[in-house]
Amino acid sequence: MEDIIELVDIQFSYDPEAERNALDGVSFSIKKGEWVAIVGHNGSGKSTLAKTINGLLLPQQGSVKVGGNLLNEENVWDIRRMVGMVFQNPDNQFVGSTVEDDVAFGMENQGVPREEMLVRVQDALEQVRMSDFKQREPARLSGGQKQRVAIAGVVALRPDIIILDEATSMLDPEGREEVISTIKKIKDQNNLTVLSITHDIDEAANANRILVMQEGKLVREGTPAEIFSAGEKLIELGLDLPFPEKLKAALKERGVVVPTEYLTEEGMVNWLWTSILNK
Amino acid sequence: MMNKLIFGRYIPGDSLIHRLDPRAKLIASFYFIAVIFFANNWQSYAFLAVFTLGCIALSKVKISFFIRGVKPLIWLILFTVLLQVLFTTGGNILWHWWVFTVTDYGLMNGAFIFCRFILIIFMSTLLTLTTAPLELSDAIEYILRPLNVVHFPVHEVSLMLSIALRFVPTLMDETEKIMNAQRARGVDFGEGSLVQKMKAIIPLLIPLFVSSFNRAEDLATAMEARGYSGGEGRTKYRKLDWHLKDSMVVVVFAVVTILLILIRN
Numbered sequence: 102m103e104d105i106i107e108l109v110d111i112q113f114s115y116d117p118e119a120e121r122n123a124l125d126g127v128s129f130s131i132k133k134g135e136w137v138a139i140v141g142h143n144g145s146g147k148s149t150l151a152k153t154i155n156g157l158l159l160p161q162q163g164s165v166k167v168g169g170n171l172l173n174e175e176n177v178w179d180i181r182r183m184v185g186m187v188f189q190n191p192d193n194q195f196v197g198s199t200v201e202d203d204v205a206f207g208m209e210n211q212g213v214p215r216e217e218m219l220v221r222v223q224d225a226l227e228q229v230r231m232s233d234f235k236q237r238e239p240a241r242l243s244g245g246q247k248q249r250v251a252i253a254g255v256v257a258l259r260p261d262i263i264i265l266d267e268a269t270s271m272l273d274p275e276g277r278e279e280v281i282s283t284i285k286k287i288k289d290q291n292n293l294t295v296l297s298i299t300h301d302i303d304e305a306a307n308a309n310r311i312l313v314m315q316e317g318k319l320v321r322e323g324t325p326a327e328i329f330s331a332g333e334k335l336i337e338l339g340l341d342l343p344f345p346e347k348l349k350a351a352l353k354e355r356g357v358v359v360p361t362e363y364l365t366e367e368g369m370v371n372w373l374w375t376s377i378l379n380k
Numbered sequence: 381m382m383n384k385l386i387f388g389r390y391i392p393g394d395s396l397i398h399r400l401d402p403r404a405k406l407i408a409s410f411y412f413i414a415v416i417f418f419a420n421n422w423q424s425y426a427f428l429a430v431f432t433l434g435c436i437a438l439s440k441v442k443i444s445f446f447i448r449g450v451k452p453l454i455w456l457i458l459f460t461v462l463l464q465v466l467f468t469t470g471g472n473i474l475w476h477w478w479v480f481t482v483t484d485y486g487l488m489n490g491a492f493i494f495c496r497f498i499l500i501i502f503m504s505t506l507l508t509l510t511t512a513p514l515e516l517s518d519a520i521e522y523i524l525r526p527l528n529v530v531h532f533p534v535h536e537v538s539l540m541l542s543i544a545l546r547f548v549p550t551l552m553d554e555t556e557k558i559m560n561a562q563r564a565r566g567v568d569f570g571e572g573s574l575v576q577k578m579k580a581i582i583p584l585l586i587p588l589f590v591s592s593f594n595r596a597e598d599l600a601t602a603m604e605a606r607g608y609s610g611g612e613g614r615t616k617y618r619k620l621d622w623h624l625k626d627s628m629v630v631v632v633f634a635v636v637t638i639l640l641i642l643i644r645n
Contacts, residue, residue, distance in 0.1 A: 185606075206608075210614060254606065
């Protein structure tokens with residue numbers, strides 16, 4: 102598979118006098134169709150990283166390649182067409198006065214003809230299960246619904262990559278699950294590449310790969326199983342412990358010998374019942 | 381406190397007036413306000429009042445909404461009428477004291493001004509009650525379009541207008557939240573002397589300002605990420621349709637104008 106995003110030695114700082122750069126020599130690449138999660142503490146440079154990918158921020162050093170094209174000031178608008186972004190605050194990214202206006206906003210910017218827009222708005226709203234709310238104003242929607250509209254706005258643009266910049270961090274667990282499952286469905290249907298920046302363990306567990314940021318540097322990289330097997334150290338990395346890890350820690354405290362490798366919830370259940378039967 | 385305001389509120393409905401093109405409604409209300417000044421006798425005012433009430437009946441909005449719309453302005457209206465009554469000279473003097481004179485001519489003028497105010501408020505309330513804010517901003521954009529020739533930034537103004545309208549309820553909610561948060565910390569809103577009242581507003585205003593700045597920044601980033609690069613080369617999702625009934629509005633207003641000119645002295 103080809104690399105759809107390639108970052109080489111990115112250096113970025115908001116303030117030239119700052120002690121350390123917001124991004125310090127970050128390099129990685131993402132393959133087409135991959136779901137990659139970026140995790141890390143607050144202030145580790147995750148969101149800055151997301152903004153450099155679609156040219157909202159231009160790095161002082163290093164190169165960004167999206168879909169094989171080197172990002173520069175001339176093609177930044179073309180690259181933004183390839184990359185859809187969903188941000189953190191559901192209220193602040195809602196541009197339109199009603200749901201359908203908001204979904205259409207991005208297409209209006211690209212000059213999509215009106216007939217085509219009508220079809221695509223309907224289609225995108227169906228994908229996120231919001232067609233019944235077409236005429237609603239943002240003030241009458243819940244946080245999760247607003248984020249689903251934001252996703253619909255991105256989906257309608259038919260991008261190749263979706264970046265979720267802590268898109269679920271202001272939602273309740275229910276809304277969070279809703280948004281993640283919507284994204285998962287859309288990703289599979291349209292063969293999208295998803296880059297999600299998150300603190301949420303479930304969102305990270307859905308990824309094919311996890312990148313861990315710390316103080317502007319990429320410090321670790323691996324599959325969820327590899328990363329989660331770090332156990333207690335996860336908290337230092339800015340992630341919560343997954344439930345099976347919590348259970349393992351609690352069992353360990355009570356003197357039970359537990360496997361060291363990471364187990365999913367299902368794996369944990371299997372291990373539990375086999376170990377009890379084997380006694 | 382903000383729910384009492386009728387002026388500028390929209391009441392969803394499906395009457396003939398609701399379904400009219402917002403451009404027709406906007407232009408018609410402005411035209412009506414201009415036409416009111418043609419009326420100069422009882423018959424012409426009665427005619428316009430009947431016409432206004434007819435429009436209100438067509439909109440199927442309860443008349444009480446309109447009366448509530450007048451309420452906040454009633455003192456201003458009465459003050460103006462009173463000035464008119466007390467200081468008009470000419471005609472038969474009915475009562476005279478110091479600089480004040482009441483004449484039959486003044487009384488009549490006062491009554492006319494009262495009617496004029498009420499009719500203008502009724503008509504503009506009818507416009508805002510039956511037209512969604514967004515439709516209004518679309519109509520304003522359309523009507524302002526000729527100003528593009530003189531390099532007036534029509535697209536930018538209409539974008540600002542629609543974003544402002546979209547954020548009104550969001551900011552209202554936030555105001556409420558900040559007020560409650562500050563109350564929980566012991567700030568008394570609306571109590572004490574004027575100076576104290578003003579001081580109590582500060583812990584509300586400053587957070588509201590700061591959060592608006594943050595919102596603006598987030599919104600600008602989100603807009604840019606979605607490919608917004610100015611008004612050029614954009615298409616429009618919303619479309620205004622001018623139907624036969626909108627042309628009828630023009631005809632009706634032409635007829636009203638002609639009748640009015642015939643009735644006036």
